[in-house]
Amino acid sequence: MSNVTVTVNGKSHTVDVAPETLLVELIREKLRLTGTHVGCDTSQCGACVVHVDGVAVKSCTMLAMTADGASVTTIEGLANGSALHPMQEAFREHHGLQCGFCTPGMIMSAVDIVNRKGSDLDEHTIRDELEGNICRCTGYHNIVKAVAAGAKAMKGGAKPARAAE
């Protein structure tokens, strides 16, 4: 066992972990932040995506020890207090989720896409960039809409516009 110190959602934690502990296990089991999900065992589904030092990472593929000293943001830390992040708001507004299981990973990936590709995203880019995230419920149609709208809202720093009914 060895000590790992990580800042998760702005709060520093020092945790004793076995060397083979995955970051997702640390987050879910040690810190009890269960918004980050596990949907597979072959790093294919993206349900576990979190940000490590500002970059999207599949937390099921990273050892907890490698995150020593890093700053991690999970879905629980994305909102600013009670004010939702524009990407969260966009997913609700555009019905980008059904069962909600893929949603935390989707939202974390979506924010990362905007960070990397800017806020003017066409459908093709969004679909390509979501390659590592699987959703079984939505058929992606509304996720794509939500990401595009969320991206725009992130740029404006404003809430996403209400979708046309």
Place this chain on the structure above:
Amino acid sequence: MALEMSGEYDLPQKREIVWKALNDPAMLEKCIPGCETLEKLSDTEFQATVKLSIGPVSARFKGKVKLEDIDAPNGYKIVGEGEGGVAGFAKGQASVALADEGEGCKLTYKAEAATGGKIAQLGQRLISGSAKKTADRFFENFVEALKEYR
């Protein structure tokens, strides 16, 4: 079985010596890739532990290696089967034939392999590559070890 392979090798030794080597547990232990232990149970049966990894699954397989259809010094069939616990099982067999060729001899083999359980489930796309590589490695090791074999 799920998978078939074959190959041939020109060996630098006389057929009788190659045959002896093929029946020598120490030789087999040295040449079976990942072989950790090989104990002789009888002249034709061995207990083996082999560490194998295929794709994301790696496991220690415990099982038996048997020699069948022995036709000294022309060839035999080597049959192995091992259980790897949660990882599943692996089994394979190779028919080996020897023929004189110039100063040395020619070895031809025809092998089949199959896996089951997790190793089959997760490693499927990699199995044919891995099996072929394992077979090649065995015979490469064998050719190499034969050089000093008396």
Place this chain on the structure above:
Amino acid sequence: MSATGIGAAVRRKEDQRFITGTGNYTSDISRPGELRAYFVRSPHAHATIKKVDTKAAEKMPGVAAVLTGADLANDKIGGLICGWAITSKDGTPMKMGAHPAIAADKVRCVGDAVAVVLAETLRQARDAAEAVEVDYGVLPSVVDPAKAAAKGAPQIHDVAPNNMIYDWHLGDKAATDAAFASAKHVTKLDIINNRLVPNAMEPRAAIAEYDQGNDALTLWNTSQNPHVARLVISAFVGMAPEHKLRVIAPDVGGGFGSKIFIYPEEVVALWAARRVKRPVKWVSDRSEAFLTDAHGRDHVTHAELAIDANNKITGLRVHTIANIGAYMSTFSSSVPTYLYATLLSGQYAIPAIYAEVDAVYTNTAPVDAYRGAGRPEATFVVERLVEVAARELGLDPAEFRRKNFVKSFPHQTPVIMTYDAGDYDASLTKAMDLIDYKNFGKRKAESEKHGKLRGIGFSTYIEACGIAPSQAVGSLGAGVGLWESAEVRVNPTGSIEILTGSHSHGQGHETTFAQLVSDRLGVPIETVSVVHGDTDKVQFGMGTYGSRSGAVGMSAIVKALDKIEAKAKKVAGYMMEASGDDIEFKDGKFTVKGTDKSVGWGDVTLNAYIAHKFTGGQLEPGLKEGAFYDPTNFTFPAGCHIAEVEIDPETGKTTIAKWVAVDDFGNIINPMIVEGQVHGGIAQGVGQAMLEGASYNSDGQLVTGSFMDYAMPRAADLPSFKVDTTVTPCPSNPLGIKGCGEAGAIASPAALINAITNAVGHENVPMPATPSTVWKAAQGGMKKAAE
């Protein structure tokens, strides 16, 4: 229409917790002192169990117990069952083999559990599982349903000779034979409906806890129908009496049918928790899910369509072999029979139909209902046949369909169903307009200029949903009634809790059910909450599947609301010293007819509880009503999907250029949610048609057992969809709802394969139509064209 009432695209109430990571899925729950369970599973498809040696594993660090099938049998824990009795042609009952939760004598598929390890941590349990030694006697196996009943095939269950569970039939054989004898044209097809893995993104999970003091058990599980789970685990498995077993299905991350069924792992968790007197938690990993979740489809079918000189369909003949897998899952027997053959009339007036279905055991995972369940298979048969027939006869596939549509309602088909309402012309016409069918030729020519093939394909599907009238399903062999329950609890301050037997795992009931109440009672939607998924809170319910929550679950709420309104009127009557019969209720206000005397909702609810004004002792205090609703008929959603594809004949790559769906779901509560259901359904259907296929090798190993090998639809595989509706209200329930959950998955495979075969000019394109399959077909089509 109010902003939150029926018909409004209200944003979902449940989303707040899902987008902030505060949902509560089973695997998120952790009970004090819990042990983690890990199953030792068979790597062989078929083998006797000679010995299970747990000694070494028991000594490993952290291990509390290692339990086997023999332990389970010693404790007299019963096996799992299939709850729908099907009778063979000769009148004999179906042949159901035993299904112990942990195998004791024999394993019948890869993944069959042979032992379970309970340890302090998951890692310890997994390590100890390595040390469990199982001695198997490997037997030959069979995985192909077409070979399972052949002479000399390995025998899987002793009770089912030749692995035959039943050979069942439906319809009039003589009349159908006569139709074929006098047919002008006969179209024949051989179809394989590929096996699918449901793969809800949340893997199954179970946590069991034993309360020694009360000798009671609690199970948290990923269930679509917790009450049915409790009933089966109590009455058939014999775990505990129903009142000593509480089942809670909290947030559930998708089901698509696969979470209807009762699975071995939840039985084992309960039994183990009571044995070791500590909570036991099991969470499936994806690899286990691939092996142990019930799969879907897997039919081998030969079908023939008879057509007369006027291009009217006169008969349909179908023979299907259905793969049931190694064990009969909870509803497996009903899927290829009453959920399949009863829909073979499609949207068409077909005078004679005869269907035969052989259900067989194989050494594969159990097969049961998966989104659509039987109806996608039926639609695929009918819509492929009709499309191919039109092509063979040189007719426009849309016009050939239109000519044969059912046009007057109610319509009695030769296969049990009575269609109550619909307008198939309307949805076809609207879909053709939306996809601009007129100009398809131009688009095709344009594609050809660029060396591409373009094709268009229709699917005018029908489904039977709103499952189902209890008397009808009872007469067909169902072991349960398929009504639904609701309870409406009005609090003194006027807020409302709706307790429903339906279960939401993505469908948005917390929103749509609240919309119904808000609309009906004129109260703000924020004051309504929906309670579901807990057998201690909701008395009983049948759960969510078969697109039934709207048509059946909401109808139960309507019935309970009727009672609430009647009672509230009486309360208002006492308050205003008028007879309850003279009270009118509108927009949340109670008014004495013909006067301006009125009281508001909140006043009435408070008075219902303080009861100060109830004179004469006639009226009970309180405001809470329950209802059970049993539908009078199935509902019949129907519609038209049209797919347009472009194919690169050099690579076989298929691009979906356009997708139009026009569905008739009857009245709609929340169009945003309905559209979402259609999108998701289409994606699963496109997955079946182009990407997904579970395949076992001849040794019974599942070779598509991970997301690396089983192609799940990803964002880039799909287009955006154009989704619209037509409306004929359903006459069989008070809300006029038909249901929308399965339509997309039912309609889409046929539309896509019809489009691809149209493009390549070759009918032999098996699913999934991967690039190599399409490439081969395209080459074949070009050769045919050249001849």
